[in-house]
Amino acid sequence: MTRRRSPSHHIIESNGHSSRMAEFTGITPLVRSLPATVPFVGPETQERATGKRFWARIGANENGFGPAPSVQKALCGAAADVWKYCDPENHDLREALATHMGLKPANIMIGEGIDGLQALTVRQIMTPEKSVVTSLGAYPTFNFHVAGHGGRLVTVPYRNDREDLDALLDAVRSESASMVYLSNPDNPMGSWHSGADIEAFARALPDTTMLVLDEAYIETAPADAAPSSAALIDRPNVLRMRTFSKAYGLAGLRCGFTFGHEDTIVSFDKVRNHFGVNIMAQVAGLAALKDQTYLATVCEKIGNARRRIAAIGRQNGLEPLPSATNFVALDCGRDAGFSTALLQNLSERGVFVRMPGVAPLNRCIRISCAPDDVLDIFEQELPVALAAIG
């Protein structure tokens, strides 16, 4: 006899009750309508599913060169202090960033990574009738937040593997969009625009459209890829977001910041979780910012790793795309089925990589920069995986 495993049956079992409990009906219709899918599945989840460890963790654009020794020392030094609530004003890090960037503390808001700051930004602006413009295949977590508030997502195709500024602007105007998302340098393609073009784009936007300018990878980009820190600070409809997750190597600590017009920045205080930025995030962010020598060393290593990933790709017939980030997109020159099969095969060989989610970007696989011993594994397994999938 086949055992019945319907969801309701499962719930009856798990409660140990003989009748199905009423679901709580007080959840808003919007939240009830949301899918339970998540923006990203973590490599740990895949490891648990297969029972095998990844030997090369080069899929999440993490920084395998790790945090500065000075940061690790600061974290150890703070371990005994974690009984204290963190400073809800994030004062020391905010001041240090202001000095570092030539801004005022009032222009800066610290948050739980760019993800947390985007959640708060969307929450302040989005209502179900509003539209949001982004590129087709850009950051899924931003889209997750927009959907979570019932926003209507309008997507614009990439053009030559870059976000298409003209088309984004056209869509903003034709849709009277409340927000537009732009990453520069871009994830998942690694491409970039000049700071001058970004600034012109921002200034061309209607006053009623908030630009979320995601600069997560700015430290690994050419110097002219960013407008100056102060360049757009006069625009209340521009929020630039940066993070300690990438070049600074602190992804697990959830420490990011946004900077912009002080009227826009202060509004975060109305909705944020005031004690939300972990004490370790504040300590590490401050220590990392002070160690610009280490940052420069890491950025050089990332540059070398980009070149090596590109060379490995070419040796195997995969064309590397130019990258201003800590990863390289390798163009497999085939369809998504091929990239997916390659990804899957690499995964079975202990190499964790990811790929863009939509066509035509999904002809690529995306390889994070990492130390040589990790890239050695990639170099060894890539030809084997390619041969295996034929």
Place this chain on the structure above:
Amino acid sequence: MTRRRSPSHHIIESNGHSSRMAEFTGITPLVRSLPATVPFVGPETQERATGKRFWARIGANENGFGPAPSVQKALCGAAADVWKYCDPENHDLREALATHMGLKPANIMIGEGIDGLQALTVRQIMTPEKSVVTSLGAYPTFNFHVAGHGGRLVTVPYRNDREDLDALLDAVRSESASMVYLSNPDNPMGSWHSGADIEAFARALPDTTMLVLDEAYIETAPADAAPSSAALIDRPNVLRMRTFSKAYGLAGLRCGFTFGHEDTIVSFDKVRNHFGVNIMAQVAGLAALKDQTYLATVCEKIGNARRRIAAIGRQNGLEPLPSATNFVALDCGRDAGFSTALLQNLSERGVFVRMPGVAPLNRCIRISCAPDDVLDIFEQELPVALAAIG
């Protein structure tokens, strides 16, 4: 000539522009209407304002006995790993908690402290037309989240310095409330109800009212103050919330969890920031949970500190209220003006304490448990402060 300091003048100066920029008008009317006030001002803010350090930090119900040595070791051990994103499923901690509590992982959701979990709970349920019941003087951060979503807060007075279960239930019914908040043991008074009374209260609630049962202080309470872990797990309208911030001494790491019916728990996945629980929070939470011996030692020390705070109060004519928490409310027997003056004077002497926000609770000051060297300072300064304010 008096210098004009209107807000617009200030903004003109700060932008360095000759004309006032348009404010961004895309923020929702609800968010625009919110005050910029924060639920709590941190002691660091006070220290920066006065330029003086607090010698005794006994105002925020932190655990001055600190985290376990085993936790500190685990934090140091993880310092080199913070370049990795944290596991978005919080798998290991969730499994360990499930085992510890005799529940299934599906009954548990990890979050960025109880604050973060309450924010997500409110966000899933609250819309501007809905009402929420809480006690007058209960947790301000919960109220901050309700206000942030336009909820209408209905408050019920404490009765004999305890949250009034009958009156809360009456208010829920008469207001057809969508949510009711209850802390047990209670902050800011330290009082508690029996687990049996809590369970009866929960079962008497309409199915359409979500109970947020804040059990932040449960580890320091009498064993019979909590329903069993499984007692209310069949109720989709009950979310119990616990934290590593108090007895476990990890306030700065933002690690809490909620447990309840799996249909209710899974809904958090629709709105949470999936990578939001910091890697250090996960590591420390797991290590702290494993070290139940240290927890028992700390709880004993907290009991001793409660008795000592009570004795110090009595020596100075302040009546201690019974406490099941890691703090003691001392009844000054006068009005809020007196308590405020005492608080202020203690603050000037380097002693950070807080007091309840509303009458009649605000006849008390609230002293957190702490090691003897810290309570020595309180013992020394309290009579001086009382003499100073007359």
